[in-house]
Amino acid sequence: MTNIGGTLKELFGGKKSKITVIIAIIFFVLGPILGFTLAKIPMQVVTGKVVEGGSLSNVTLAYAFPFNVQYEQSCIIEFTARYNGTPIRLIIVGQGAYNTGVENGLSPDNIAWRNFMVSTFSRAVTPGSSYSIESSVVCTGDDTFYIEFMGDGTITGTDRIWSEPGSYVIIVYVSAGTDAGVFDLKVYLEGPGEIINNIFIIIGLCLILSLLGVVAAILIKRFLEV
Amino acid sequence: MGMEDTSIKKSDLSKSKKDNFYDGLLKMDKERATKFIVKGLIIAIIFGTIMLISASIAAGSGDFSNLATEYNEQMYWNGAYGYQTFLQKSHEINFVRLWMIYQQFIVVNISRLGVNIGLVIITLGFIGFATNDNLDSRTRLAALIIAGVVLSIVMFTSFFTQINVTLN
Numbered sequence: 001m002t003n004i005g006g007t008l009k010e011l012f013g014g015k016k017s018k019i020t021v022i023i024a025i026i027f028f029v030l031g032p033i034l035g036f037t038l039a040k041i042p043m044q045v046v047t048g049k050v051v052e053g054g055s056l057s058n059v060t061l062a063y064a065f066p067f068n069v070q071y072e073q074s075c076i077i078e079f080t081a082r083y084n085g086t087p088i089r090l091i092i093v094g095q096g097a098y099n100t101g102v103e104n105g106l107s108p109d110n111i112a113w114r115n116f117m118v119s120t121f122s123r124a125v126t127p128g129s130s131y132s133i134e135s136s137v138v139c140t141g142d143d144t145f146y147i148e149f150m151g152d153g154t155i156t157g158t159d160r161i162w163s164e165p166g167s168y169v170i171i172v173y174v175s176a177g178t179d180a181g182v183f184d185l186k187v188y189l190e191g192p193g194e195i196i197n198n199i200f201i202i203i204g205l206c207l208i209l210s211l212l213g214v215v216a217a218i219l220i221k222r223f224l225e226v
Numbered sequence: 227m228g229m230e231d232t233s234i235k236k237s238d239l240s241k242s243k244k245d246n247f248y249d250g251l252l253k254m255d256k257e258r259a260t261k262f263i264v265k266g267l268i269i270a271i272i273f274g275t276i277m278l279i280s281a282s283i284a285a286g287s288g289d290f291s292n293l294a295t296e297y298n299e300q301m302y303w304n305g306a307y308g309y310q311t312f313l314q315k316s317h318e319i320n321f322v323r324l325w326m327i328y329q330q331f332i333v334v335n336i337s338r339l340g341v342n343i344g345l346v347i348i349t350l351g352f353i354g355f356a357t358n359d360n361l362d363s364r365t366r367l368a369a370l371i372i373a374g375v376v377l378s379i380v381m382f383t384s385f386f387t388q389i390n391v392t393l394n
Binding site for chain 1: 265268299302303304305307308309310311312
């Protein structure tokens with residue numbers, strides 16, 4: 001027993017082994033932290049923003065936020081209106097369509113809308129029954145919408161969205177009446193958090209496995225010496 | 227002439243080493259034969275354990291999938307992410323589940339090789355006992371029979387994948 005203990009202490013107690021274990025632990029700890037932190041990259045946080053009443057007739061008066069999405073990347077939007085009797089609508093349009101609308105002073109209603117996914121987090125139903133594909137959301141009360149956008153989607157057949165990389169614009173405007181409205185908007189882009197988390201954990205595992213491999217090789221070599 | 231002498235000497239040396247190795251297998255002392263058996267057993271046990279762990283991981287893939295799916299649903303209902311991300315994670319869970327099943331094919335085949343090597347070393351150890359003149363004839367016979375049985379197991383597992391024993 002003393003020999004085994006001594007051997008293990010000799011194999012694992014070295015400076016290189018300790019450094020390897022410490023680095024592996026750092027990777028194991030940093031992986032989930034960075035993964036969680038970089039899962040969603042905040043792009044825009046707007047609180048108590050006022051949108052003008054005339055924005056229904058002219059898109060230049062509406063609130064607009066341009067952004068880009070890459071292949072298989074989601075844009076996550078949390079939209080809330082502080083209802084004061086004015087319904088507020090959120091739509092997403094292509095950058096080109098938006099530019100045309102601005103040049104011609106079009107109503108946001110007359111610009112081609114893109115489809116996105118709205119999730120409603122209800123435990124009463126399965127996740128597959130608690131989402132919908134929409135081309136716009138309207139806050140007629142103090143509603144909050146959780147939106148995922150990847151480029152476009154459809155409600156024909158299976159409700160779904162898909163990846164279409166490109167430049168898009170989020171437009172928020174008053175959908176009826178002439179009074180101004182107030183809203184909150186948070187825009188996030190899906191970050192590389194999960195990939196970083198997986199890479200860090202794999203590196204940590206490789207370090208531990210390589211250490212164990214070296215120790216096992218030394219033990220087997222000693223063991224096989226007749 | 228000198229070159230030829232050198233090459234002859236090298237080949238003679240190599241042949242002599244090989245002869246010594248094979249002679250050594252049949253003229254093993256008791257201590258060396260015991261070491262062979264113990265080492266073979268440990269190698270077989272290590273690889274056998276790896277094989278069982280691998281099979282256990284494959285068998286537990288369904289339970290892992292159920293747990294991960296439940297966690298995914300909880301995270302969705304908590305509002306941590308939307309339905310699109312939920313779908314993406316569902317596919318990742320399925321991918322991991324399939325890997326947990328598939329790893330068995332790789333690990334078990336490598337482990338089977340290790341177990342067979344361990345069994346061959348055990349066989350050599352028992353042959354060492356059987357050819358040891360210092361032991362009594364019954365012990366040598368028993369060692370020879372055990373060596374034959376272990377060798378049969380190696381041959382069956384090598385050529386017929388596995389051995390099934392059915393008790394009625």
